[in-house]
Amino acid sequence: MFVEQTLDNCIKCNICVTECPVAAVTDKFPGPKYEGPQAARFRQPNQPLTDWSVDYCSGCRVCNMVCPTGVRIAEINARARAEMVRKGAFGWRTRLRNNLLARSELLGKVGHPIAPLANALLQNPLGRLAAEMTLGIARHAPLPTFSRERFTAWYRAHQPANAPKGKVVYFHGCSTEYYEPRVGRAAVRVLEANGFDVIIPPQHCCGLPLLSNGEFDAARNYHRRNVNSLVEYARQGIPIVGTSTSCTLTLKEEAPELLDAFDEESRLVAERTFDLSEFLLNLHTRGELNTEFRSIDLRAVYHPPCQYRAHRVGRPSLELLRLIPGLDIVESHAACCGIAGTYGFKAEKYEIAMQVGQPLFDLVRATGGPIAICDSETCRWQITHGSGVPSVHPMELLALAYGYEPEGVLQQQTL
Amino acid sequence: MRTIQTEVLVIGGGATGAGIIRDLAMRGFDAILVEKRDLTHGTTGRYHGLLHSGGRYAVKDPKAAVECIEENRILRRIMPHCLEDTGGFFVVTPWDDPDFGDTFMEGCRNAGIPVEEISVAQMLREEPLLNPKISRCFRVPDAAADSFLATRLNAESARAYGARIWTYHEVRDLMMDGQRVIGAVCYDLVHDEEVRIYADMVVNAAGAWAGKIAAMAGLDVTITPGKGVMVAINHRVLNTVVNRCKMPSDGDIIVPIHTVAVIGTTDVKVSDPEHFAIEPWEVELMLDEGEKLVPGVKEMRILRAWAGVRPLYQETKAVDTRDITRAYTLLDHETRDGVSGIITMTGGKWTTYRQMAQVTVDRVCEKFGVQRECRTHLEPLPGAEQHGGYHWLGARFADVERRQAYGDLICECELATREDVERAILEGDAKAIDDIRRMVRLGMGPCQGGFCTFRAVGLLHRLRQPDVEEANAALRDFLQERWKGLLPILWGQQLRQERLDEFIYLSVLNVDHLPGPKATRLAPVMYDPPTGEAPQGRV
Structure with a gap:
């Protein structure tokens, strides 16, 4: 009950509306205030389906962050979408698509043993076109590749x-x-x-x-x-x-x-x-961190994912990265990369996701480093997809600074 | 000055008056209705919105209970789109006599009210926020009613049958010819002129104001205005009407209506139906009693408080107003007082408005010496057929979603679109922003006009092109009207809201110092503090 009752805190100030990265780029999403505290007053379990536009909420939680009165807008929206599912708002094709995207564990279990074949299929333009036409998985969206080893x-x-x-x-x-x-x-x-x-x-x-x-x-x-x-x-x-x-x-x-x-x-x-x-x-903070970092001479954008900001713990990755000598971090203040988990993989939302991420892509490109840094996997894939710059997790740089062998894209850098 | 002649003049634009004019028009009378403000400006627009099953009166006032269930069935048929079929519970809380439950069941059965006892577990499944200490629960066919819409549709139907309905026409005097009332001197507030309406018959349906009207013909009709205070909770804590299973008393009902849940009510005698204040103890009592039904309700956001005045009539002197019968009374002044040309219909409650109209018009027919059958129980109100079924909470939201009209909202809280507001101004002939509110629920949500008042005034100005001063005053009128209902509950979240609204209107828009009069003639007059009287009631 807690989540819905926070709707009472809304004073309609519109701060969430002005900060919402999705509402800023599309008219299909009326905005957090409308979907959250306002629509919640009209929702009731035992009545016919009322919702449609709430499905365009990406769930990035920027609204929660900026709300001065503590309305749990993203959660109200997530619950509204769950009601849509329960009331059969989505056809079987959409349900299938959503479940394929959302069951990452199942997908991994099935795809991993046949990694070369699965990768070939998933990265093949014709295969992707077919996936878009039949299932609505955006053909250009940055699907990851299965690794050889779990x-x-x-x-x-x-x-x-x-x-x-x-x-x-x-x-x-x-x-x-x-x-x-x-x-x-x-x-x-x-x-x-x-x-x-x-x-x-x-x-x-x-x-x-x-x-x-x-x-x-x-x-x-x-x-x-x-x-x-x-x-x-x-x-x-x-x-x-x-x-x-x-x-x-x-x-x-x-x-x-x-x-x-x-x-x-x-x-x-x-x-x-x-x-x-x-x-x-x-x-x-307790003076217990091993700070024997070797220098990494690199300039890179660090983007704190929306889901990380939602932890309300500041920017711990940024502070850690700044302990590494030589590393010149440009902090991104972009609202969101757009992908929002599975959102940007959906054909009907792909363009929205790309527009949401545009300011971030521009920043990464303008900064001009060889990599970008981000804590969340789907965000990394989206940043790379949108900006053409490979992205790594902060831990990869920390491991490198501790003297471990670089892996992946960091291998190719002369650091 | 204008002079008009008609067969029947109805005074009062509440549920009763609108019901009467519809019935008159359907039976072929040439009729005019005058109302001193907008339709439903009085008690009809200030009640909690309950369509009685009769359960509430089953033990105490069996006559009223029978009337209620009869009309309940009829209204469900003729105006389902004005009703939400919430159903109703009568619950025995730890503060109530557990034996009353059996008396209640028997009362319901005697009155013909369908009643079934359900388990407390079932009750909590349906309404999880109800007090788990409730020991018994009875289900009855209560419902929630939109009295604004129902009254307007009665008027619309009446107009379609040729009746004329004039709002903002105040009755200043009744015209007499010896011992016969021959019409009324009215004052048109909008056009600032006198209108004399000559009528063969005057029907006094002024509700709590009926005594004042009757006095204009020298008639002594004692109406005891019984003030009832209601408090709205910001969202629907319940989706079922919940009554305490006991003899009716203060704060024993919560009605879910549109987007809010209303706790009602108090009952305090007041001397003037127009001048009364909402006392702090009344609001506190509502919350204390509401807490017994829904624990935690006191901590929730309270949207607003308001009060209506029940038109309670008794021939003998009244003491405690709750003991006066809720059944209505028709006064034939020709036989009662020797004054012809006027009858008074008073008392009653919203649920029985149609029956009251029928009885009234039957008497009018008698007076005219004609026999015409009532058909108001057979013919649905306009829109019922197209709408097909009851109103439901999410209907408005579903409609906005379906039409993707969310970019065009004027009142965001209650989802009134630009189209809705423009229609209210043009087709609904709204004179004031408060009239738009009654038509489309503008400003009735959490921000209480904070974000829609300036938009609505902008539309009004564009469509009607009044002087800037007049538009400014219309803005002030509405803000003032909203403010009156906020003052009694100004704490917590609603205080925070009002602070923001204050910034918007007093700081950014400088509303207090815009050119134009402070208020207009059309401004609502309710809750002006009683003049020269000590505060009433317990403190």
Whole structure:
């Protein structure tokens, strides 16, 4: 009940409307004030379907951030979309498309074993055209490629270093597992460089893509299983850290709030979950961070993802990156890259997403560095797609600064 | 000065008057209705919006209960689009006598009101915010009614049958010829002129003002205006009408109507239907009692408070107004007072307005010596057929979504589009912004006119092209009207809202110092503090 009741806080000031990156570029989305606190007064569970335009909310949560009175606009919208799903607003084709995009774990499980074939299909222009025509997956949207090795396979073969500082649970998320294991490797190395023993318990998709697509029941299932898997560590006071800002936000508050999962176990897990940069910056504040960084001579844009700003913890990645000698970081103040999880992959929303991200793409191109930096995977893909500049996770630079071998795009740089 | 001749003159543009003029017109009378402000400006536009099942009177006033359920069935048939079929609960809270439940069931059965007891678990499934300590729950066919729309549609139907309806026509005097009323001297507030209407018969349907009208013919009609204070919660905490299962008393009902839930009401005798204040204890009492039904309601955002005056009539001197019968009264002044040419219909409640009209027009027929059958219970109000079914909360939002009209909202809170407001001004012939409000719910949402008043005045100015001074005064009139209902509940979130509205109007737009009069003749007059009287009621 908490989420909907925040509608009473709205004083109609329009700050959310002026800041909403989606409403700024399309008339299809009337804006956060309209969809959130205003429409909520007309919604009622047992009446016919009323909503359409709320599906154009990207869920970036900029509105929540700027709201001076604390209306949970993005959550009200997410719940409204879930009602649309429940009331059958979407045809089977859209539901199928949304579920394909939102079930990143399932997609990984199916796609990974046949990675070369899957990649060939997913990157093939004809295949993509067919996917757009039949399913509505935007043909130009930046779909990732499956990696050859799963992250957890690497981890099992990995020799842990000495760990005097105790244990940390790492929540790697689907993207690290199936597409970008290098981010996970960087995270493990950074944690180990700080003397932590990294534990990786069995885990599932955090459920956020499903929550953003109104598929609440499936998301609830994933969240429950993650909580079951993580709660023992939380009880022991072991921190749970993640490199995907969306996954950690989901464990921290999105899933509990949207699904009314206010049980003791969910609360415990939420309390012990941190974004990795947040965790490391806390170490630094206590004077416990290993700051023996080697210099990286590079100028690059850092974009804090919307989902990271929603953590309300400042800009921990930016502060960490600024500890690295030689690194010249240009902070992006762009509202959003546009992709918003699965949003920009949808044919009807692709153009909107590209327009939303345009100021950020312009900044990245104008800055002219060899890379851009961003904490969230889909944002990185979108930044690269929109600006042509490859993007990395802050942990990759930290690992490099700790002296580990560069991977991926960083390999190609003369640093 | 204009002079007009008609068969029947109806005084009062509330539910009763509008019902009467429709019935008269349908039975072929040449009739005029005069109302001193806009339609529903009086009690009709200031009640909580309940369509009674009769449950409320089942024990205390069986006659009223029977009338209610009869009319409930008829109104569901002729004006479903003015009603929301919320259903109603009567609940036994820990503060109520648990045995009253059985008495209540019996009362309902005797009055012919369909009633069923449901489990508390079922009640909480349907209304999760209700107090879980409630011990019994009875379901009855209560509903929520849009009295603005219903009254306007009665008027529209009457016009289609040839009646004339003149708003902003104040009755200043009744014209007499010996012991016979022959018409009324009216004053047209818009055109600033006197209008003399000669009529073969005058029907006094002025509600709480009926005593004042009757006095103009030297008639002694004692109406006790019973003030009822209501408080609106910012959103629909409930989707079912919920009544306390006990003898009717203060603060024992919550009605979900449009986007709000209304807690009602108090009942305090006032000396003047026009001058009364909303007292702090009344608002507090509503919230205390509301809290018993929906725990936590006191912490929620309160949108507004307002008061209406019940027209309670009793031949003998009144003491406690709640004990006066709610059943209506027709006074035939020819037999009662020896004054012919006038009858008075008073008392009653919104739910029974149509029956009251029927009884009145039956008497008019008798007086004219004609026999014409009433058909108001058979013929639906305009729009009922096209609309096809009851109103529902999300209908307006669904419509805006379907037409993608969200870029064209004038009142964002209540989703009134530019088209709606323009139609209200042109076709609805709105004279003041408050008239637009009654037609399209402009300014009735959380910001209480903060973001729509200047837009509406802009449209009014563009379409009507009044002097700038007049437009400025219209703006001030409406802001002042909204302010009166905000003053009694000015704390928490609504205070924050008002601070922003204050910045918009007093700082940015400098509304207090714009050229033009402070207020117009058309300004609403309610809640002006009683002149020279000590505050009434408990403190």
